[in-house]
Every structure is written in C-alpha cells, then in structure tokens.
Amino acid sequence: MLRLYAVACILGTSEAFTARTLKSGAKRTNAARCTTIMSGLIGFATMSGNTERIAGYIGDATGISPTPIADVSAADLEAADCIICGAPTWNTGADDMRSGTDIDDWLYSELPNADLSGKKVALFGLGDSAGYSGNFCDSVGELYDCFTARGATVVGFTDQDGYDHYDSKAIRDDKFCGLMCDEQNQMDQSEDRATAWVEQLKAEGMPL
Template identity: 45%
Template sequence: MKKVGLFYGTSTTKTATIAKKIKEAFGDVQIDIIPVEDAWKKDFESYDNIIVGAATWFDGELPSYWDELKPELESLKMKNKKVAIFGLGDQVKYADNFIDGVGILAETFESVGAKVVGFTSVDGYEFGNSRALRDGKFLGLAIDFENQAKKTDERIKNWVEQLKKEFS
C-alpha cells in the first residue's frame, strides 16, 4: 500500500485522539500526519491515499480550520486519489446534523475529482438527519464520543481493515 496522508485539526482533542487511534490501527503502514492548520495544496496533492477528519460544530458546520482551508481545497487536482473521511458528532444533541462535516468534506473532495471511500453502516446509530448520508450509508466513519464511546475502538478497527482493502 502506498503511504497515507492523515489530515486533521490538531487543536481539537477528540479529533486528534481518533486520528492517533486510526494511525495505530494501520500497524506498519506508513501514515504521515499533517495538521490541517498547516496544510497546503501541495500536501494534499502529494498523496494518493488520504484520510481526513473533522468534528461537526454547532448546527452542521465545519470547524474554522477546515472552513478556512475550503477555498484552497476547491482548487486541488485529485483525480485518481482516494479520500476516506472520519467525523465526530453528537447524535443526541445534534440529531438533525449528525456528522454533517463528513458530508461537507466529501462534497468538496468529490468536486475536485477524488473518490471518497470508507463508507460505513448507519446500524447502531440513532439520529434524525445527516449530510454525511448517501444510499443509506455514512460517507465515512462516524464517531460519537458523547453517547457511544465504548463502540469507538471497534468501529476504528473495522474501518481501518476496510480502508486497507480500499486503498490497495
């Protein structure tokens, strides 16, 4: 497998924790961690396999560091690149926009030619609506620290095993 670039906001503790767990779950696969706050267009374009992570803030918004980078992302050349997305959200307090950040990022990367991979089942979640849904699946890994923390490690393990196949 080609090396993987993992981009996430290092200033959000829970997102950083999940990113580190994802890297560990990949074992001996080379994963380069790039803080999204420091990322440039060339950083994204230098990987064929990319993982991005973001929490969903407030009523379905990207955190400011992703939001500020979005105009640059919209100019990327991502044809033949695969992007997997993980997102954090609260399906109880924010049931009508659960992990919307995943959907926003998926739309952005697809608009520049990337193929989004790593879709996951909605089984075991209870929420009202999400921009991260397509054909009954999440467009990436959904993590709910507040309400389902005990399921996090297993979800990461299963997702990484799936990505190892999809990134090959």
C-alpha cells in the same frame, strides 16, 4: 579476463561485470528489484480534541502520523497515495462552514488548489448523535462535496445502524460517507470502529 574486470570497474558495479560476461543469447536471471514507497496522509481538525483522538486510532492502525489540517498543503495532497481526512461538527444546521474549526477555511482556500483525480480519499467525522441527532456529523457531507469536486473518489462508506441520530448531511445513498464517531455517547466503540474501518479501506483498495 583482466580487460573484462577493467570494464566492470569503469561501469562501477559488480552487476555490470556480470552483464558484460554473459554470452550472447543467455538470459539474465537476476530480475530487477523495485521498492515502492507508499505515502498516506491523515489530516484532521478539532476544537476540543476528540477528532484528534480518533485520528490517532486511525494512525495506530495505518502507521501514518496524523497532521493538523492547517499544515496540509495542496501539494501534500497531490503527493499522497491515499488521503484520510476528518473533522467535527460545531456549526449546527449550517449550509457550509459546518465544522466550526479551521478546516472550514481550508476547504475553500487550500483544497481547491489540488487536483485529486483518480485518488482515493476516506473521510471521518465526530459528532453527538443524541444531542444533535438531526445534524449528526454534518460536516462530513461538506468534506465529501469538496473532495469529490477536486476529482477524488471517496471510499469507506459505513452503515447508519448503531447510532442514535435521525438525520445527517453526511448520508449518501442511505449510508454515511465515511466513519462517524460519537465520543459523547459511544466512546467505548470508537477505537474498534476506527480499526475495523481501516481494514475496510484496505479491502476497498486504499494503499495502506
């Protein structure tokens, strides 16, 4: 017995002691426990603060602290288990660089360095569905094109119902390719929309 105790001390754990005392053929019942720590990332760009506010609602619902997109590297993206990214639209009618914020450069300088194959990404956008109803949240369509070009799978599509727009470059298969918020005309709906959208993302398999 003394010799067995000495072996356990050398191996350093009481579990080692238990293992050494098991008779041959006996089953170990203390199954190994494994803790998986998921890491999510919310990146956003903003000009006048609205997108940051919605990122905050999403952050509250997920427990993830939003990060300005300029501080997000390709390595950060690759290290994240899930990515949520949002931007406003200021460059009305533009083919690219539609946001008019620092995400425009980031999409074509930093994002192309990331391999996002097999990763789930969700997108959100801010716009004015009455004042710019022909270009509502156009930048989200550009985010969609840039993220899918890196191999990401975009989840969290939403219905177009309930907004005043008549067109948007963020429409894919008759749906918005993410969550759209309108702080000019529908500010009172944004928080509930964000909270419900996070539940949708979870139901669609985002590890949140």
